[in-house]
Amino acid sequence: MDKFMTAAQAAELIRDGDTVGLMGGGGGLMEATHMFEAVQARFLATQSPRNLTVMHALGIGDKKTKGMNCFAHEGLVKRVIGGHWVWSPAMQQLALDNKIEAYILPGGVSSQLMREIGAGRPGLITHVGLGTVCDPRHGGGKMNDAAQENLADVITMDGREWLRYKPFPIQVAIVRASAADEEGNISFEHEAANLDAQSLALAARNSGGKVIVQVKERLPKGSLKAREVRIPAAWVDAIVVDPEQQTSYAIPFDPAFSGELTGAARLAAEVADHAAEVAAAAEAFGERQAVARRAAVELFNTGKARPVINYGVGVPDAVAKLIAARNEQHRIYQTIEHGTYGGTLMDGVLFGYARNATAMLDAATQFDFYGGGGLDIAFLGFGEFDEEGSVNVSRLGGITVGPGGFIDIAQNAKKVVFCGTFAAKGVKLATGDGQMRVLQQGGVRKLVKQVDQITFSGPQGLVRGQQVLYLTERASFRLTPEGVELFELAPGIDLQRDVLDQMEFQPRIAADLQVMAGEFFNAAL
Structure with a gap:
């Protein structure tokens, strides 16, 4: 036939x-x-x-x-x-x-x-999603009133809770x-x-x-x-x-994306890619680059000589560009949830693509690796986080966004570094001279009493023994058994006016509250 x-x-x-x-x-x-x-x-x-x-x-x-x-x-x-x-x-x-x-x-x-x-x-029996919107006790994956069925059940085996995601033909x-x-x-x-x-x-x-x-x-x-x-x-x-099928909407075909280049051709492509990465990292200095510099410090504080990492979208893109521009890729094993290892990561509409990758696995296998504990550190964005350290990226302003691979990654990385701006909508900041100053506060608070939806569960992170950080351009926070703790301020930031007054909860204040290094905020460096 x-x-x-x-x-x-x-x-x-x-x-x-x-x-x-x-x-x-x-x-x-x-x-x-x-x-x-x-x-x-x-x-x-x-x-x-x-x-x-x-x-x-x-x-x-x-x-x-x-x-x-x-x-x-x-x-x-x-x-x-x-x-x-x-x-x-x-x-x-x-x-x-x-x-x-x-x-x-x-x-x-x-x-x-x-x-x-x-x-x-x-079905799929896994710990992934416990305590999040996918847990039937927190929404069961339902995103609107028309959705009535829980997609998962909570089961107990050997004294431990799991989620069973239900199968269907x-x-x-x-x-x-x-x-x-x-x-x-x-x-x-x-x-x-x-x-x-x-x-x-x-x-x-x-x-x-x-x-x-x-x-x-x-x-x-x-x-x-x-x-x-x-x-x-x-x-x-x-x-x-379809003879018109393309690598992407905008790219007809590029063997660098399919990992087919070898030898001299691959070396030449990698040299060109590195030059582009250096140029991208030199984009106009601002709060994204300041947060990326601070976040990059955590990459080599995992206890691993060459950690396995994952970058998410948003400010984590700037972390990836910074590491590439510094030519430090050899110090890490870079992965993305799509199944790709190594190479030059794309961002924006091409997030998920990598040029000259070193390996390509099926997505299910990649997530097996993550779920089994293979991921040492992840840099992820956040829409909002709350006093329990829970993070929301899946529903913002009532709009269904969805987690993508966020839940699988955030829940399984040994160390999670959430990176993002402190507030949204109308914020005006000034930096580049070694300090960070808030010229106008934002109209939308991202550090809230309780997140609209739990995409990462702070309490579950504590149960799993994860190290969890929340890094912004104004202040750095960490997850502790007593809740979210503020442990660093950016130079030039007023603790009360620029941080505490712009939050919906009162964080713990570290006894040894530190000031971030001025080099993170110096455009000339």
Whole structure:
């Protein structure tokens, strides 16, 4: 049977009410764009398929028309279980208006749950999510009033609490890859990551569903070496060839992103990348760079000669750029949750991409490594944090944001350094001369009495024995059994006016309150 067909024909395989698994990352990373658009076109023309449940582990889209935006039509979806939502404002609006049932799951949990579904096991049993919004005692993953079902149960084994994320059949998987041979064997050779393609295909195949794979090229039988095949033909039902498939929305193809450069070509690319990193680190000095300098100190205070690290989005981007500009990558093992090791990390719309990576694993395997304790330190952003040290990044201003890999990473790193600005909306600061001064206080407080939603649980962090820091341009805090403690002030900052009066809770004040080094705030250094 010929498995090759048009995108329109493959879209016809989706029935009303199906559960559809999608994959991809922001910027078009491993996104089956052509297939997504075909599903949208069919719905707009025929009003079918309808009432889909859609599951995705990471953020997919461009904040405009691509990715999850193709599915953001009332009637097309009834339920979305998404790891990260910001790439589709239209889907966020449907959730806000209760036009769909909106749920979140940690990105790693989603990838691993797909694998468990495919293996026929009783869901995913894990500690990840305990004490957070995914815990049924704190929301059960529900993000709006239309969502009524808890996605996880609390169970006890050997005297210890765990979450069991419930399995469900996946009727259709829409997967992206590089090439397919005539038999239907699938290769990821030219992709910038593996993500959860294999886990998702496995889940649909063993749920009795359909596996649709979008590829860039069709190869003759026997063209692929056995070790190049990541999804065997036995799992595949339909293959759609899109010759216009790109590495990202903006990049047609770059072998540096797929890790294919070797020898002199790779060395030349790495030299060019380093020059770009130095230039990026030299961006106009401000509070982001000041926080990054302070945060970078923690990187080499983990007790490990070469720690395994993860960088999140936001201010942590500046930490990554700083370490790269200092040419200190050889002192760390750099990872990102998408499954990539080493290389030059991209940011912004290309977060999740890395140029000239040293290794690429499946996302589920990467999260296994994190969940088992392999991550020494993580630099993550924060939307707000409270007196218990809990952090919210998943719902801000009532809008569903989702955690992406944040929960999996924050809960499992031995040391977590949350980096961000002290306040938001209208803040005016002055720095660069060795001090930090607040010219205008912000209209939105980020250090609150109680976070709107728990994406990282401070109390659970204490139970796990994690070292947790909260670094801002004005002050540094740490998690203690007695609550959040202020232990450092930036030079030029008034403790009462600029810090305590701008918080909704009273932190503990360290007996040996320190002043941060002026070099963190000196643009000339």
